[in-house]
Amino acid sequence: MATPLNIIFAGTPDFAAQHLAALINGEHNVVAVYCPPDKPAGRGKRLTACATKLLALEHNIIVEQPLNFKSEEDQQRLAQYNADIMVVVAYGLLLPEVILHSPRLGCINVHGSILPKWRGAAPIQRSLEAGDKKTGVTIMQMDKGLDTGDMILKTECEIEITDTSASLYEKLASLGPTALVETLALMAQPNYQASDHNVAQDNELATYAKKLDKAEAELNWQLSACELHRKVRAYIPWPVSQFTFTESGPEVEDKHHRLRVWQASVQVYQGNAAPGTIIKVDKEGIEVATTDGSLRLEVIQLPGKKALAVKDILNGRSDWFVVGSPINKLG
Incomplete structure (x- = not known):
């Protein structure tokens, strides 16, 4: 029988918040939420919390907002949560190896493409721009590379001729949480072995989704x-x-x-x-x-x-x- 996992969640925008909501409403325990420091927004440049932070506070979940994980203090603080796994969705920070290996099951990422295609910052936009017929969500085990980790689960959807990045974003925001919950159910099994499920990416097929300008x-x-x-x-x-x-x-x-x-x-x-x-x-x-x-x-x-x-x-x-x-x- 699966035992509920203790999860650290890291993410920033509404896309991430929708995944966090699925975890909050599920059987696992979110012990802390990580997101970037509040940023100035609007005409008044008032410090504004991201969607993920607002949702965490609404559910009385501890929020951590380090600038990065370069300091030993921030690294040790994360380790003190003794989490089973860290879930990363559109966080915006690169994680050092010490963080990737801190939780018992490491860190997994929800990425908005069918990897190894469109690694990088703007997979939704680049798939549309390239004329792809389909896209999807890949749940992967994170490593020190940029979206290069072994794949645990994939789910796909068609790209319609009427789709924009906004509508495709909503499609993936619907697919992603379901795929994440399914992945965590698999990883929570007492006999789970990554080697039995994970599939390495073919680097020869990789493409890069550079940030929009x-x-x-x-x-x-x-x-x-x-x-x-x-x-x-x-x-x-x-x-x-x-x-x-x-x-x-x-x-x-x-x-x-x-x-x-x-x-x-x-x-x-x-x-x-x-x-x-x-x-x-x-x-x-x-x-x-x-x-x-x-x-x-x-x-x-x-x-x-x-x-x-x-x-x-x-x-x-x-x-x-x-x-x-x-x-x-x-x-």
């Missing part, structure tokens, strides 16, 4: 419509794909506008307009030529305004979007 959000019309569409979906809710155009004319000093794209679709186009040229404007959207097909912009956001359907924006800004003109320059 704001500069990537600028749409490059020299790409195909399919590539641009994937980027639009991958960068929601951050940094949001965008394009910059310059308004100019005899009576207008050059003025730069940056527009965000919240929804778009791929259209068939076999004409010879230069990439970045507006080829059609109607209530359905603003169609822009690319190197292969066209991208129809359907929901966009003007500077300082909320995101709106193009048909609503054209009511006041139809002069900005003229067929035959480049989307990046007006006037």
